[in-house]
Amino acid sequence: MQAAVAVVGLWSVAAAAIAPGRCAWTRQEAEGAAVTLTCSLDALDNHTDRDAFTRAAADNVTALRVLCCDQPDLESSLSPGVFQRLLGLHSLGLEQCRLAALRPGTFQGLEELRRLAVLGAAAPQLLPDSLAGLPRLEELHLGNNSFRSLPRRLLCPLPALRRLSLAMNRLQDVSVVGATGGCGSSLATLDLYGNELATLPEAGLAGLAGLEALQLQHNNLSSLAGEALLGLAALSCLNMSHNRLEELPPGLFSPTPRLAALDTSHNRLTHLPLHLLRGLKALRVLELGHNLLQAVPCRTFAGLPNLATLSLAHNDISSVASDALENTTGLHHLDLTHNLLTSVPRAVRQAAALTTLTLSHNRLSTVTQDDLGGLAALKRLNLSHNKLEGLCEACLAGLSHLEDLDLSHNNIAFFDYAFLPRQLQRLSLRANRLGELGNYFTLGAQLRLQTLDAAHNQLETLAGDSVPDNLERLDLSNNRIKSVAPWTFAKKHSLTKVDLTNNLLTTLIPAALTPRPGPASRSSAAPEVFIAGNPILCDCEMTWLHLVKETSDARTHKHTRQNTPRHQRRQPYIMDLDKLTCTMAIPHPNDTASPQPHATASPQPHATASPQPHATASPQPHATASPQPFLVPFPSTQPSQFLCPYTSHCFQLCHCCDLPACNCNEVCPDGCLCLRDETWRTEIRC
Numbered sequence: 079m080q081a082a083v084a085v086v087g088l089w090s091v092a093a094a095a096i097a098p099g100r101c102a103w104t105r106q107e108a109e110g111a112a113v114t115l116t117c118s119l120d121a122l123d124n125h126t127d128r129d130a131f132t133r134a135a136a137d138n139v140t141a142l143r144v145l146c147c148d149q150p151d152l153e154s155s156l157s158p159g160v161f162q163r164l165l166g167l168h169s170l171g172l173e174q175c176r177l178a179a180l181r182p183g184t185f186q187g188l189e190e191l192r193r194l195a196v197l198g199a200a201a202p203q204l205l206p207d208s209l210a211g212l213p214r215l216e217e218l219h220l221g222n223n224s225f226r227s228l229p230r231r232l233l234c235p236l237p238a239l240r241r242l243s244l245a246m247n248r249l250q251d252v253s254v255v256g257a258t259g260g261c262g263s264s265l266a267t268l269d270l271y272g273n274e275l276a277t278l279p280e281a282g283l284a285g286l287a288g289l290e291a292l293q294l295q296h297n298n299l300s301s302l303a304g305e306a307l308l309g310l311a312a313l314s315c316l317n318m319s320h321n322r323l324e325e326l327p328p329g330l331f332s333p334t335p336r337l338a339a340l341d342t343s344h345n346r347l348t349h350l351p352l353h354l355l356r357g358l359k360a361l362r363v364l365e366l367g368h369n370l371l372q373a374v375p376c377r378t379f380a381g382l383p384n385l386a387t388l389s390l391a392h393n394d395i396s397s398v399a400s401d402a403l404e405n406t407t408g409l410h411h412l413d414l415t416h417n418l419l420t421s422v423p424r425a426v427r428q429a430a431a432l433t434t435l436t437l438s439h440n441r442l443s444t445v446t447q448d449d450l451g452g453l454a455a456l457k458r459l460n461l462s463h464n465k466l467e468g469l470c471e472a473c474l475a476g477l478s479h480l481e482d483l484d485l486s487h488n489n490i491a492f493f494d495y496a497f498l499p500r501q502l503q504r505l506s507l508r509a510n511r512l513g514e515l516g517n518y519f520t521l522g523a524q525l526r527l528q529t530l531d532a533a534h535n536q537l538e539t540l541a542g543d544s545v546p547d548n549l550e551r552l553d554l555s556n557n558r559i560k561s562v563a564p565w566t567f568a569k570k571h572s573l574t575k576v577d578l579t580n581n582l583l584t585t586l587i588p589a590a591l592t593p594r595p596g597p598a599s600r601s602s603a604a605p606e607v608f609i610a611g612n613p614i615l616c617d618c619e620m621t622w623l624h625l626v627k628e629t630s631d632a633r634t635h636k637h638t639r640q641n642t643p644r645h646q647r648r649q650p651y652i653m654d655l656d657k658l659t660c661t662m663a664i665p666h667p668n669d670t671a672s673p674q675p676h677a678t679a680s681p682q683p684h685a686t687a688s689p690q691p692h693a694t695a696s697p698q699p700h701a702t703a704s705p706q707p708f709l710v711p712f713p714s715t716q717p718s719q720f721l722c723p724y725t726s727h728c729f730q731l732c733h734c735c736d737l738p739a740c741n742c743n744e745v746c747p748d749g750c751l752c753l754r755d756e757t758w759r760t761e762i763r764c
Contacts, residue, residue: 162187284309616660
């Protein structure tokens with residue numbers, strides 16, 4: 079502990095010498111007394127820095143990061159040996175320090191350094207010996223320095239170098255990195271992202287025999303020599319995306335038999351040469367998306383037994399040869415999104431191991447059972463954004479492992495749950511033309527469906543058979559639903575969320591939204607329900623909205639939710655009452671929120687009647703009254719404003735209600751509007 083305190087004290091002195099108040103140190107707990115120092119400076123100066131770095135208890139410093147102020151008029155300089163007392167340094171970063179040059183000897187004494195980053199230094203001059211004195215350096219980052227070229231033997235003093243990043247420079251010739259005389263032969267990763275490379279010459283990187291990963295994305299590559307990859311037999315990952323390539327030489331990948339991941343997406347490729355991928359038996363990931371491919375020729379991917387992921391998305395593909403995927407026995411993910419396909423390619427059936435098939439944003443009009451035959455391992459199928467008008471009963475019959483099906487944004491007008499595999503868990507029918515969710519065979523309990531999205535359709539009613547029993551999340555927003563039948567969710571014990579926003583609902587009863595008590599092993603709590611955007615008529619039958627408001631508000635507080643016993647959560651949780659707008663058929667006499675005053679005569683004082691309703695009371699308004707409805711935000715309403723008109727009211731214990739002369743039967747006078755709230759407090763307006 080005393081040693082650690084001593085180290086902290088010494089480094090505090092060192093930090094103060096560099097720039098008072100602008101350095102911070104941290105002790106690495108996992109490495110004992112090891113210290114990391116981060117300094118934010120205006121610029122590096124020879125004299126000040128030498129004094130500061132040589133005063134420190136340097137043996138305990140393992141990482142130093144210097145961030146300079148990025149201003150053109152503030153230049154930095156490093157004298158030889160400036161870091162030589164930091165004997166235990168493993169990582170050194172110099173960022174935004176505008177160095178004129180990296181002189182030989184700058185890193186003298188840093189024999190334990192493993193990582194060096196010089197970033198944003200504004201094109202410092204590099205000499206063949208600039209990196210001398212770093213025998214154990216494994217990572218070198220020289221990004222964002224505007225380098226146009228590099229000294230030929232720059233890497234020679236770095237026998238242990240494994241990773242080199244030259245990203246975001248202005249290099250135009252990849253050959254400047256090519257190893258000569260054994261220099262850089264240990265390099266495993268080379269990152270040339272974001273440079274100005276226009277071509278890959280023949281054997282341009284041939285000296286990097288141990289190279290495993292090559293990053294060439296976001297350059298200006300427009301041509302590749304036929305033997306551009308000569309000498310890279312160990313290469314396993316190649317990224318040439320986001321360039322200007324229009325073609326790939328037929329034998330380009332012959333020297334790279336170990337290639338496992340290839341990305342040529344976001345180019346201008348119009349075709350794939352025959353046998354382009356021959357011999358790449360180790361290839362697992364192939365990205366060909368965002369090109370200009372129009373067809374997939376015969377046997378293009380044949381002989382790639384380990385290919386697991388293939389993306390052909392965002393092309394102009396209208397045809398795929400039937401044997402294009404021959405022998406791709408390991409293919410699990412196939413993406414043909416955003417193409418011009420009018421039918422499911424027959425080649426798909428040859429990829430029996432497929433688990434994900436994406437055919438969205440094409441021109442498919444039909445899908446048959448044969449189209450998907452043999453894909454028993456398929457788990458995710460995306461047919462969205464096509465022109466499908468329906469789904470045949472047996473189309474999905476053979477997909478015994480299908481879990482996720484997306485049929486959204488099509489023209490499907492008829493649907494029945496009988497079309498679905500019983501084990502399906504997620505289904506999207508969004509943005510079709512469905513008028514109902516068919517369940518002819520009453521399969522609610524047999525389906526494992528957990529998530530159903532049928533928003534943006536033409537549904538008009540909702541009943542218990544419309545919703546599978548095991549459903550957890552249901553989205554029916556933006557339909558034409560006018561009614562929800564009582565006990566629609568009675569058996570939906572797992573349901574947690576129902577979205578009914580933006581429909582045509584004018585009334586709801588709690589029983590329509592609440593499940594009945596279920597088995598002890600299931601949650602029978604009421605789901606979270608969303609109803610904003612409906613023309614809800616806030617009359618006496620909807621007063622229950624005020625009763626559940628407090629419960630629904632508490633639902634948003636985690637503490638309250640966790641401490642409420644599940645068996646007590648029986649009232650529906652209406653989660654968007656703050657956004658609900660009420661349609662009020664009759665304005666309340668004390669209402670000031672109405673944008674328009676009521677057109678009838680001035681309201682009369684309330685006439686109090688019996689609080690017990692009689693079953694024969696008429697719910698119809700008086701014939702002489704025709705008030706115009708108006709809108710008011712639900713949060714500004716009170717339960718007493720939720721009124722219903724009536725023509726007569728008979729006390730509950732009255733026995734003469736059906737007789738002409740009955741003194742306990744109140745009749746609304748002619749020419750008047752008689753109103754009641756849920757408690758049968760009444761008022762008469764004439």
